[in-house]
Amino acid sequence: MKTVYVDNNATTKVAPEVLEEMLPYFSELYGNPSSMHFFGGQVQKKVNEAREKVADLLGADPPEIVFTSCGTESDNAAILGTLDSYPEKRHLITTRVEHPAIGNVGTYLGRKGYRVSELSVDREGRLDVDELRESFTDETALVTIMYANNETGVIFPIEEIGEIVKAKGIPFHTDAVQTVGKIPINMKKSKVDMLSLSGHKLHAPKGIGVLYIRKGTKFSPFMIGGHQEKGRRGGTENVPYIIGLGKACELAKRHLDEENTRIKVLRDYLEAKLLEKIPNTLVNGDRNHRLPNTVSVSFEYVEGESILLLLSDLGICASSGSACTSGSLEPSHVLRAMGVPFTAAHGSIRFSLSIYNTKEEMDYIIEHLPPIIQRLRDISPFWKDYLKSQGKG
Amino acid sequence: MWDYTEKVKDHFLNPRNVGEIENPDGAGEVGSLACGDALRLSFKLDENKRIKEAKFKTFGCASAIASSSALTEIIKGKTLEEAAKVTNQDIANYLGGLPEEKMHCSVMGREALEIAIANYHGQKVVKEDFEIICKCFGVTDREIIKAIREDDLKTVEQVTYYTKAGGGCEQCHPKIEALINQVRKEMAKEAPPLQQEKKKLTNIQKIKLIQETLGREIIPALKADGGDLELIDVEGNKVYVALRGKCSFCPSSEFTLKKYVETKLREFVSDDIELEEVRL
Ligand SMILES: Cc1ncc(COP(=O)(O)O)c(C=O)c1O
Numbered sequence: 001m002k003t004v005y006v007d008n009n010a011t012t013k014v015a016p017e018v019l020e021e022m023l024p025y026f027s028e029l030y031g032n033p034s035s036m037h038f039f040g041g042q043v044q045k046k047v048n049e050a051r052e053k054v055a056d057l058l059g060a061d062p063p064e065i066v067f068t069s070c071g072t073e074s075d076n077a078a079i080l081g082t083l084d085s086y087p088e089k090r091h092l093i094t095t096r097v098e099h100p101a102i103g104n105v106g107t108y109l110g111r112k113g114y115r116v117s118e119l120s121v122d123r124e125g126r127l128d129v130d131e132l133r134e135s136f137t138d139e140t141a142l143v144t145i146m147y148a149n150n151e152t153g154v155i156f157p158i159e160e161i162g163e164i165v166k167a168k169g170i171p172f173h174t175d176a177v178q179t180v181g182k183i184p185i186n187m188k189k190s191k192v193d194m195l196s197l198s199g200h201k202l203h204a205p206k207g208i209g210v211l212y213i214r215k216g217t218k219f220s221p222f223m224i225g226g227h228q229e230k231g232r233r234g235g236t237e238n239v240p241y242i243i244g245l246g247k248a249c250e251l252a253k254r255h256l257d258e259e260n261t262r263i264k265v266l267r268d269y270l271e272a273k274l275l276e277k278i279p280n281t282l283v284n285g286d287r288n289h290r291l292p293n294t295v296s297v298s299f300e301y302v303e304g305e306s307i308l309l310l311l312s313d314l315g316i317c318a319s320s321g322s323a324c325t326s327g328s329l330e331p332s333h334v335l336r337a338m339g340v341p342f343t344a345a346h347g348s349i350r351f352s353l354s355i356y357n358t359k360e361e362m363d364y365i366i367e368h369l370p371p372i373i374q375r376l377r378d379i380s381p382f383w384k385d386y387l388k389s390q391g392k393g
Numbered sequence: 394m395w396d397y398t399e400k401v402k403d404h405f406l407n408p409r410n411v412g413e414i415e416n417p418d419g420a421g422e423v424g425s426l427a428c429g430d431a432l433r434l435s436f437k438l439d440e441n442k443r444i445k446e447a448k449f450k451t452f453g454c455a456s457a458i459a460s461s462s463a464l465t466e467i468i469k470g471k472t473l474e475e476a477a478k479v480t481n482q483d484i485a486n487y488l489g490g491l492p493e494e495k496m497h498c499s500v501m502g503r504e505a506l507e508i509a510i511a512n513y514h515g516q517k518v519v520k521e522d523f524e525i526i527c528k529c530f531g532v533t534d535r536e537i538i539k540a541i542r543e544d545d546l547k548t549v550e551q552v553t554y555y556t557k558a559g560g561g562c563e564q565c566h567p568k569i570e571a572l573i574n575q576v577r578k579e580m581a582k583e584a585p586p587l588q589q590e591k592k593k594l595t596n597i598q599k600i601k602l603i604q605e606t607l608g609r610e611i612i613p614a615l616k617a618d619g620g621d622l623e624l625i626d627v628e629g630n631k632v633y634v635a636l637r638g639k640c641s642f643c644p645s646s647e648f649t650l651k652k653y654v655e656t657k658l659r660e661f662v663s664d665d666i667e668l669e670e671v672r673l
């Protein structure tokens with residue numbers, strides 16, 4: 001059975017070039033970059049090169065790049081490291097649609113006595129910038145708002161938000177884990193103070209991340225230890241992974257164009273065909289401000305886990321915002337925050353593409369998904385009711 | 394990925410008895426679109442008042458569809474009295490087991506059956522007669538109490554797995570907790586736990602039981618605090634142990650720990666156990 005992998009917002013394939021670049025640093029080149037001798041020094045040099053490549057993709061200065069163990073650590077460090085620098089300020093502004101790496105830190109801080117404002121989104125997943133303006137207090141220590149949403153791909157107006165936040169003199173963090181490598185980012189022209197990214201979303205391995213910290217931003221280390229990363233993140237560097245991430249960023253820069261042309265065309269093709277072939281299908285999220293690789297579609301009156309398992313049976317790997325797949329009983333907090341009706345929220349499927357996807361793969365999905373939805377609708381009690389209500393039953 | 398049995402997969406991929414019976418003898422529906430799963434069950438009886446035909450339509454995940462399919466297979470050929478005795482555990486067993494988080498799918502099957510049978514008798518199971526405990530999923534005290542009793546549930550988490558109650562905003566957790574306490578108290582009164590007769594053990598059995606008890610009751614807690622305990626020897630009713638790790642340096646350890654371990658061993662192994670600490 002062939003595998004059609006369209007779950008790249010969950011994780012991506014490690015690029016062969018990335019793996020090749022990493023391998024020597026697991027074996028013969030095992031030196032510690034902090035060592036004085038030549039053996040560590042040559043590794044140090046390679047780590048610096050990787051830092052430059054990451055900085056290059058972001059339009060940042062290399063010293064602004066701090067390597068971490070994952071996107072989640074970057075998010076945690078940004079929030080807790082900032083709050084620690086402003087102990088007298090006990091208010092945080094974020095949104096209702098963040099990844100748990102931010103959302104659950106907010107919940108945790110709420111229990112610790114912080115006030116957390118979660119901005120709402122509309123039916124299309126868009127933020128209301130006026131709500132942000134009304135949320136500031138003298139106590140606000142940090143604003144953290146994701147760049148693009150992992151479930152719907154909706155992109156927030158980060159620079160517009162940045163203007164507003166900076167005018168207040170408040171630090172601004174963005175979780176760009178789903179964004180880096182998919183759309184251009186230039187920190188030189190940005191108002192963002194801190195930005196998180198994660199290696200495994202851009203063809204580097206799992207377990208490596210970056211927190212970009214703009215020069216001059218107050219920050220206390222979250223991982224306290226040695227002098228690594230200029231004292232901003234203790235712990236001997238994860239050398240092979242850092243080198244892999246450097247290579248992945250170099251490739252991502254090269255592939256940015258393709259992401260926004262060929263991949264976007266494939267995504268739009270898949271979306272259009274599914275809407276055409278399957279009745280009662282809707283797209284979740286603002287189609288005009290969306291990552292080029294992501295589409296979240298809802299098929300009414302059927303449930304996401306069932307769809308995923310039938311797809312999986314055909315080798316198609318996607319994901320769902322349905323309750324049953326998340327291990328919880330409620331559909332995704334993102335779709336609920338958007339007010340997607342229950343008829344549709346339970347039947348949502350996310351396809352997320354990468355540069356490794358092809359037109360043939362889209363055609364394979366377009367061929368097989370409509371009968372799957374039909375089959376589940378034939379089992380669903382609500383489909384017939386719906387048809388009856390439409391006078392078609 | 395959920396860990397479904399082959400039987401669940403089979404009933405999901407090839408569901409039996411899908412459909413709705415025209416003019417059924419009994420029909421019942423539970424769940425809703427909002428809840429994420431729903432089951433509509435209908436059946437027809439033969440001249441001997443046995444279920445001749447049973448059909449379902451289900452909206453939900455793989456285990457919901459498989460549970461519905463299993464339910465229709467189980468009840469076919471049964472009288473209504475027999476069918477009324479089918480429990481959610483029977484449905485789960487028929488499928489070779491369900492992940493615990495998915496047990497509510499089998500409960501949904503049992504509830505639909507109950508409503509369909511009541512429907513046959515011209516009765517109605519009305520939710521309004523009972524207190525809704527969980528607003529998010531519309532679960533009543535009656536359903537929760539029934540699940541606690543029949544499935545021997547002990548925690549809020551388990552109640553959520555079996556009935557969905559508590560799986561949303563969590564505001565009902567204190568109420569569920571209170572129900573569990575109340576029902577378990579009643580259960581304890583109804584069936585006082587049999588004082589387990591401690592059998593006479595052979596030496597080998599005794600050592601094994603001591604090891605099991607230490608492994609289950611004592612060592613995990615010690616390890617969590619950086620300590621450990623090793624069984625050195627057993628002579629008659631005397632058990633020799635050595636403390637390791639942090640415990641071995643802690644002067645207060647001897648008294649509290651000795652008492653504690655001894656109590657546990659007396660409870661689970663034999664009433665006359667005496668514990669001795671050795672330093673090796
Ligand atoms: C928006 C967003 N933030 C954070 C993370 C967490 O990244 P990681 O898996 O590297 O911890 C993810 C990944 O799922 C994500 O999509």
Ligand code: FES
Pocket residue numbers: 526527528529530558559560561562563564565566
């Ligand atoms: S009321 Fe029970 S989970 Fe919300």
